[in-house]
Amino acid sequence: MTHRIEITGNRAEANSTQVNNMTLNTSHTTEEIDRTCLLALRCPDSLVVKNLLKENKDKLVHKSFDWILQDSQYLSWQDGSDVGVLWIKGGAGKGKTMMSIGLIEKLEERSRQAKETTVVIYFFCQNDDAALNTLEAIIKGLILQLVRQQPMVKQSLRERWDMATLRFTEDVSSWRGLWAIFTEMLHQSDCARLYVMVDGLDECQDRGMVDLLRLIVRTELDRPSRVKWLLTSRPLDSAEQELLTARDQVQVSLELNSDHISQAVRNYISSKVVELDRRQGYGPGLKRIVEDELHIRAQDTFLWVTLVCKQLESVKRENALGVIRDLPPGLTAFYDRIMRQICDGERSVIEGCVRLLKVMMVAYRPLDVRELRGVSGLLDEEPDMEKWIERCASFVMKRGNTINFVHQSARDYLAGQTGGAILDSYDRYEHGDILMNSLAYLRQKLKVDLLDLRRPDSSRELITQCELELLATLSYAATFWFRHLEVAGDDLVQRAFRGQGLLATFLQTRLLEWLECLGWLDETARAVEALKILVKMSTDSAHVSLADVFSLIGSSV
Template sequence: MLLCGIINELEKTANSGQLSYFFCQGTNTDLDNATAVLRGLIYLLVDQQPCLTSYLQTKYDRAGKRLFEDENAFYALCDIFHAILRDSRLAAAYLVVDALDECDKNLQQLLEIIRDTASATHVPIKWIVSSRNRPDIEQQFTLDDSRMRLSLELNAEQVSRAIDLYIDYKVTRLKSIEHDEAMQDQVRSQMRQKAEGTFLWVALVFQELQKPVLSRDVLPLLEEIPPGLEPLYNRMMNQVEQYERSCRHVLAMVTLAHRPLHISELRALADASGTGELEKIINMCGSFITIRDAQIYLIHQSAKDYLTGNASPRVFPSGTKPVHRDLFLRSLRALSGTLKKDIYGLRNPGLLVHEVQPPNPDPLSAVRYSCVYWVDHLLEAHGQDSNQGKELPDNEEIHTFLKTHFTHWLESLSLLRKLPDGIVSCRRLLHAIQVRRTRGQLYSTC
């Protein structure tokens, strides 16, 4: 919320120069890595100052777009970023990165880039970054005359004032009490007492209050909701457990998925009979997950931390491995029921993949996630040291799938522009098999 406000203010200031920003999100694998941060910052810089496009074009002409997508993408983008910052045509710019603690991949390299470019006197940029308190991040940023640190804990009074304004605004949007000023004052008072300086708590409570409810029930409902984010999560979890088992199962799958699932992908994995049924199950998951543009997201990194931490015995009563195995098996079955030769009906094996237009409806839409991640869930379900035999568990299912659909799988990965991911998956699967065979031989020898 603070970073959004700062960005809005900078955008209003005509002489503030260029503005480029990125919001990390630990619950989305497309937004939790340093490569994505650099890609986003560079895109906005170039979009605002097209004369800098040449640095991207030179790299693109040499290696194509794969250079910006494979395992070398971070280093290619580093070179481009530094080249842009050295260009004398670059106007003064603010670079804003939110939630550094939610950047999981190449974080240290990203911190070094921020630290070094912030210290360079010849670079016309200023950095604004935010993070939860983490020593490894704080150690990279020593304070001097050119740097300032704002601690929300030490500025709790200002944060509380901002939350009070947010509460005032949200209260005026409650339909059930829009004509009852006395009730509005009571709701404001209770919300301010319980918020404890947390915007997210306020937002989640107002989601609850915005559901159809009689005006006389608003205050009793608000009194039931505990202060503090974790007690609120506990209450939400209690509500989830009142519903059928499928609700908890969906919550577990969304929590362990490697990226936000499209609703059609989750329907294929959850055995839901239709979109309406699945949306009903999602609504029963309380406010832990939400749907935006048909994509299913956990509401916040703190929700994922809670579900995999304190609430783990409730969400994963037998541990996470059975859920990974279920995701693997359901993925394999969905793929087996979908994949076939020339699935797009192209009838032209020599057609270049960038010339392919997916049909409507796209037969691969429901299995995109399964195509890319079934091997990941297999290995996370069984690991490489959890079984002493010569073969992976579920060997028969894997063998049947690869024997029948291996070339169909590769074709589909190619159509989805994910063939490099498939190659990595094949290597990981082969390595796991080799490790198990070696250990099996050792055990039989002993």
């Protein structure tokens, strides 16, 4: 299974072959129609994302957020009838996502014990994943969770689905169309109370955020505050004004609860030092001193503690205090220090680390380590990639085969003035470079009958582990090259299209093989997306015409 399917779990269900097979029947049950609607909607699975985040956040330390369970603002939102929106805001690394996961699990536990029906649905925005950082993704994720817990609301999708054409009769590609469906579902649900939680609104890359917040705080539902919204984010600038206009809204500022956060960080430090003590044998005396030193320097930031304790895992007990005292407090200073360490050493190692970070910055989603060769251009450097990932461990982490940023603040630092300048001084790797390397890799690897199954009726059960590995290496290049083309410079686009340009050659010689590859990846809808981008570019560019596009496609077919 490819990384793409793992991250947005429900995409594994969105197999266009499954949808098309529905046309073989002349009559359809309600369950079949409902299943087809959801397959076509392609909703990200928030449960899968939550479980991954929970794993990446180490184990939850419930003492780190228990304080908010007694906060008057939180209690008035949780139990009152006149508060519909709770906004928890705080700076980077203050534990907002860890708190969100904990609160979700507490509310789910209360729901299981409640005599009346209570439903908890949620979504986690992820800036570095294009499938999880849009308003459309937020609403789709909430819709999927709601229909799983309240099956009767599937009627809202069913009534908008045409089985003859296998299409929705209304626009479901825009967040406003999805919002209309979602609010209708909220009205239809029969639960006594429904908690809706959206974590990391600041990581949503969408200009419509202010409009969505306006709808959230102003939409009147059938019963006062039956639907409870909990939103977490960093300060939201102009969007903050919309949240503050709501009469039924309260907020909890983590910065204004510094005493609680300080104690929560202290509890978190204690749990991490217990783990370090087991690993390195600190003993009671050193254990206490390490806890105090970490607390002094942490500046009430969970992430700083996490990153430093990660470094301490490989440090002998006698060197632990020296390492801690040598590290600067605060995230920005910490990242500055780590960046200087990365750029100190053998030139080839530095360039490999910088290329890894640049690729992660430009990519539209977290990458599978097996995809790096195809998008980085470092085809002969595979043995060194693990070393680069380990060296960059304060910026990126590897879980299984998946590479993620350790936190949004790490990505922000690398995109900022200091981190960005250092990266650019070594390597100016951009969208056009990923485009060209992806196309070159696909031209090299794609072929007729990609998986050598030979028989047209071959099933997925016949795919070997080796062939799955091949699909994993091709996944990002095959499904995102056209997104990078869309934002590449006009000069590069012109060169790619013309004559023996890489894109022209790819479309002429590998189009059908690419379509086959998309089929194996359950991503055939990407072909339509690519065609739309190519057509749009032909209308926007003075150098590429619609005739050029269809001439290249036609020559391949």
